[in-house]
Amino acid sequence: MSTTAERFFRNKTAAAATLVIGLIAVVAVAGPFLYPHDPFAVLAKPFEPPFGTYPLGTDVLGRDVAAGLIYGARTSLTIALVASLAALLAGTLVGAVSGYYGGIVDDVLMRCTEFFQTIPTFLFAVVIVAVLTPSITSIAIGVAFVSWPPVARLVRAEFMSMREREFVRAAECLGAPDRQILFQHILPNCLAPIIVMGSLMVAQAILLESALSFLGLSDGSTFSWGYMIGAGRTFLRSAWWLCTIPGLAILITVLCINIIGEALNDALNPLLKD
C-alpha cells in the first residue's frame, strides 16, 4: 500500500511535468525580481534575433521578448488559476445541490447548466469579455463563466450516486444538517474526479485566455502569451521567434498540466492501487 503522492511520483513523466510547471510558476512569481524591466519598455532595435544581447530577441517595437514571456506567464497563469478556481467552486456548488436534492431543484439547476452548455464556449467567452471591456478581471470572469457547467454535471453525477450510500443514510438518520452531509460527508468522497477535472481545466483556461488575447481581447496594459502570438503573427516570415517562443511556452505549459492531470487521475484511482 502506497500513498497517493508516492504513486503519482512513481510516474516519471508526471514528475518531470510537475518540475516544469513548478519552474514556470517560480518564474512567474519571482520573474519581476529576477528580470526587473517592464515588458513594455522599449530597449533596443526592433527585430533583434534571439541569442544576441537579448536571450529571446526583441519584438517589433524593440521590446525584450524574454521579459514579455515572463510577465506573460504571470498573466496567463493568474487568469487560468483564478478562473478555474471560480469555475470549480461554482460548478461544485451547483452540482452538489442539484445531485443531492434532486427533483425540481435538480431540474431547474440542470436546465440552467444546459443553457450555458448549448452556447459555443469560445463564442460565449468572446461576448462576455467584449461586453465587459477587456481587462484581466473580465477575461477571468469570461473564462470562468464558460468553464463551470461540465464541473456541475460531473459533481451532480457523483453526488447522485453517493446520496443513496449507507453512510449518507446514516448521517441523515443521526439528524446531521444538510450542509454537513453535503460538504463533510459526500464532498470528500468525490474529491478525486474534481481535482483531476480542475487540473485539466487550468490547461483549458490557459488556451482560452491565449485565444482571446490572440483576437485582441486582452488587457491593454498587460502582456500575455496569446497577445504576443497575435501581435507577432504578421511578422511570421521575417521574425519567426515572435510567434514561436510564446507558442512553445503555451504548448509546454498546457502539455505538462495535462500530463499532471492524467497522472493524478491514475494516482487517485483506487482500482490502480497496487
Next chain:
Amino acid sequence: MESFAKNSAAFSSGLLGNWSTDRRQVLKALVGTSAALVTGAGFTGIASAQDTKTVVALVQPDISTLGQYLSSALATSLVASKIYDGLLEYDFDLKPKPSLAESFEVSEDGLTVTFKLRPGVVFHDGKPFTSADVQFSILEVLKNFHPRGSINFKEVEAIETPDELTAVFKLAKPAPYMISALSGYEAPMVPKHLFEGTDIRDNEQANAPIGTGPFKFVEWRRGQFVRLEKNENYWQPGLPKIDRLVFRYIPDAGTRTAAIESGEVQVAGFGAVFYSDVRHLETVPGMEVTQKGYEMISPVVEAHFNTKRAPFDQVKVRQAISYALDRQFIIDNVWFGFGKPATGPISSNFAATGLYTSDVRNYNVPDRVGQAKKLLDEAGFPEKEGGIRFEMTIDPTPYGEEWRRFGEYVIQALNTIGIKASMRYEDVPTWLKRIYTDYDYDMMLSWISNLADPVTGIHREYHSNSIRPGAVFVNATQWSTPETDALMDQAANEKDPARRAELYHQFQKLVVEAAPTIWIMELQFSTVTSDRVKDAVVSPLGLYANFAQLDIV
C-alpha cells in the same frame, strides 16, 4: 476615416457577428491560399492566351456598396471611380485638368462658375451626357446624399443649363474649394434618366452602376470580386488600354501579400498590403512600390485630447505631451518608415497650393523630454512619490494592430515624463460611441484624411460647429476659439489664393500653439504593382483615378 466608419458599421452588429466573420475570413483565407497555389500560375496564362488584357487589383476592406454618390468608403471609391467620371481631373500640383468639362470659367466676383461640357459623351447605356445630368448629380444627388456633398456644394444655390453642353453654377458666396472637389472620386456624374423620380438611396444603381467612365460594370460577387469590362464608347480615343478589370477581396493580410507576390494580383494600394510586407515586396524583383498618388487624400495620424476634461483643459499639459512623443520613432517602428513627421493640422501636401506652413511651434525638438517635464512642473503637476505626476487612459482607434502598438509606445513615452498611462482597446462601435457621443476619454489615437481642401478635410476637426455629439470623425476634442472659427469661415469663402493662404497660416499657428491635437505623422500609403502594369498611378488621387491609362504587358 470615412471608409472606417462604413466598414465598422458593417461590423457593428456586435461582436457575435464580428467573431463569426473572423472565422469565416480565416476559412476563406485558407481556401484562397490553396486555390492560389493550384491556379496561381495558370490564371494569367489563360488570360493572355485569349488575348484579353486583364488586370486584377486588390480591394480592402470589403465593398459594401458601389453607389459612390452615397458613400465615400474606401472600397466603394476604389471600384466605382472607374465607372464614373467627374467634371475635372487634377495634376500632381492639385491643379484642375479637363475631364467631362472641357473648360471652366470663374466670374470676377467668384459667384458664377461656368462649365463647358465635352460633346459626344455617352453613358454606358448609350444615353448622352448633358448639362441636365450635371445639374441633377450635384443638386439632387451629391448635395443631399454624398457624405461630403453638403460641404463641397454648400454655396451652390442653382445650376443653370442654357444649352446641353453648358452648366452654370450660381453660388451664394465664393467657394474656391469647390473646384478641387469635382473629380470622379469626390463628385461622380450620375445619369439623371436612371435616378429621376426614384428613391436615390434605394436605387438599383448602387448595385450595378452606370456612368460615363472608362469601364462598364459587369458582375459583383459579394465578398469575392467585382468585374468590369472596357467601355468601347469611351470619350477618349484609344482608352482604356485594358479589356477587363477585376477587383478581388482577400480577407487575410498574409494571403494578400502572397497573391501580389505570385503575380495573381497586380495592383494593391492603401493599407491592402501590410506595412512590413511592403518593405519585403520592395526587395522582390518584378514588384514596384510607390508612395505617389495619395496627394489628394493626405491622411494624418493624430492623438486627440479631451480638452473639456482636466488636466487636458490646460494648454501646458497638452503641449508637454506633444513634446513627449517621438514622431520619428513612431514612423520607423509602428509604421515601418511609411510617413513623415507632421507639423500641424494641415498636411505638407498642401505646400503646392501655398496653404501649408511649417512656421509654427515645433514640438519635434532635441530636448523634447526636458521641455515636457518643465511644462508639467509649470502647469502644477510636480512628480509625486514614485515619480508619477498623474494617471490617464489612452483609447486607440481599434482599426488594426498598428494602432495598438502605437498606444503601447505612447504609454512608454508618457512614462518617461512621469505620467502613468493605461490603454483601453474596445470594439469599433463602443469606441465610436465613447469618443464621438459620450466624450468619455482622456486621449485617443486616430487618423483623418486632409482630402483635397482644408474646408472638406480639416474644418471638421477644429470648428465649433463640428462639435456635434453622435457625428463621427468631427471635432472630438471639443476645442475651438472664436478666432480660429473666424479664420476658417473667412478662408472658406476667400477667392484670393494669397489671402486665403495667409488666413490658413494664421490658423495653423494658433491651433498648433493650443495643441488640442498632437499631429504625429503624415501617413504614406503605398501602392504595390507588378512591373508588368504600367501607369497605375497618374494622378494625385492615385488608385481613386479612373485607370483609363492603365496597361499591362
